[in-house]
Amino acid sequence: MNVITADLANDSHAWAVLSLTDAYARDPMGNGRPLAGDVCERLGPALREHPTTVVLLAYDGDTPVGIATCFLGFSTFAARPLLNVHDLSVLPSHRGQGVGRMLLDAVADKARGLGCCKVTLEVLEANPARRIYEAAGFQQVSYGQGAGGALFLSKPLDPPTP
Numbered sequence: 001m002n003v004i005t006a007d008l009a010n011d012s013h014a015w016a017v018l019s020l021t022d023a024y025a026r027d028p029m030g031n032g033r034p035l036a037g038d039v040c041e042r043l044g045p046a047l048r049e050h051p052t053t054v055v056l057l058a059y060d061g062d063t064p065v066g067i068a069t070c071f072l073g074f075s076t077f078a079a080r081p082l083l084n085v086h087d088l089s090v091l092p093s094h095r096g097q098g099v100g101r102m103l104l105d106a107v108a109d110k111a112r113g114l115g116c117c118k119v120t121l122e123v124l125e126a127n128p129a130r131r132i133y134e135a136a137g138f139q140q141v142s143y144g145q146g147a148g149g150a151l152f153l154s155k156p157l158d159p160p161t162p
Helices: 011-026 037-049 099-113 130-135
Strands: 002-005 053-060 063-075 080-090 119-121
Touching: 002 099, 011 037, 011 053, 011 063, 011 080, 037 053, 053 099, 063 099, 080 099, 099 119, 099 130
Parallel strands: 080 119
Antiparallel strands: 002 053, 053 063, 063 080
């Protein structure tokens, strides 16, 4: 097994990103359904054009088996960049073999190389991968006594009108 930084201009890497993202979308911890056709068409170009995209791919030989799709952000409290793991997924056939941990370790190495102060991610409470995140040192965020833990909120927006 090895982990590489994806070159999104490379057709085989772009295919791996699309294939693994679609597999994740189909998973119960994803959306439980495949990516929509228009999303499949836009994903590769959109990731290439987004200036803070970082994608790591895990391979078993020549077969892509895991993905970490990340985006650089910024911590105002540290005045340094951070790296957010937006999606992390391993194919069911390769779960329990250390691929997720390899990806997380590679993400941390990449973040250090980019001068980041931390790596962030969101996870569903019932997601079994939560154990891997905690074993890798991730903790639920708490901002002070009485403030409670951080929540991840999302507000869907309508697409822009042409």
